[in-house]
Amino acid sequence: MSELTFDHEYVEGSASAPVLLLLHGTGGSPADIVSLGKELCPSSPMLAPAGPVTERGAARWFRRHAEGVFDTEDVIYRAGQLADFVVEAREHYGLGGRRLVATGFSNGANIAAAAVLLRPDVLAEAVLFAAMLPVPDPPHHDLSASRVLMVNGRRDPMAPLAPAQELAAVLRERGADVTEHWHSGGHQITVDGLAEAKAWLGR
Numbered sequence: 001m002s003e004l005t006f007d008h009e010y011v012e013g014s015a016s017a018p019v020l021l022l023l024h025g026t027g028g029s030p031a032d033i034v035s036l037g038k039e040l041c042p043s044s045p046m047l048a049p050a051g052p053v054t055e056r057g058a059a060r061w062f063r064r065h066a067e068g069v070f071d072t073e074d075v076i077y078r079a080g081q082l083a084d085f086v087v088e089a090r091e092h093y094g095l096g097g098r099r100l101v102a103t104g105f106s107n108g109a110n111i112a113a114a115a116v117l118l119r120p121d122v123l124a125e126a127v128l129f130a131a132m133l134p135v136p137d138p139p140h141h142d143l144s145a146s147r148v149l150m151v152n153g154r155r156d157p158m159a160p161l162a163p164a165q166e167l168a169a170v171l172r173e174r175g176a177d178v179t180e181h182w183h184s185g186g187h188q189i190t191v192d193g194l195a196e197a198k199a200w201l202g203r
Helices: 030-040 072-092 107-118 161-173 191-202
Strands: 008-011 019-023 046-049 053-055 058-060 064-066 100-105 125-129 147-153 177-183
Touching: 008 030, 008 072, 019 030, 019 107, 030 046, 030 100, 030 191, 046 072, 072 107, 100 107, 107 125, 107 161, 125 191, 147 161, 147 191, 161 177, 177 191
Parallel strands: 019 046, 019 100, 100 125, 125 147, 147 177
Antiparallel strands: 008 046, 053 058
């Protein structure tokens, strides 16, 4: 589809809107997550790559050993691969130094969080729906220029309260500006969570 690292969809948008890097969840696709992008900021240019890992036929961003047990080495490798893709795509699509916000759900939110923690030179802003800490004890990069919104459910069995709160704490310890929005549901994107994300993007 392109000479860039990942197969992807690109949607052109307004020069005044932030670029959205859209990252699907397990079993999702670029087309699925572009629909979310259009709800969040319809005027944004959208870059939606496809996860490079397959688990029982479902596309993912990194391998895992079991539900909630991530392959840390693969997370680190794939986060670097995603960051390299962003650098390539900026040049390929003429996006220069424009504001870029990674926006992901579930597995996509986890790879976005990993990239923010590991490659803050490339990804400094993220909207994370149903994320948790993707790597134990990440390096102490200076994240004082990073800004993250976490939208999580208090009854989410796949991104439980403790590891989600741990991600927020790790980001803050490294200097990131973290906003948390908690809803009463589970592993889902809620109407109020979407509204919070829209407001956060505009701030």
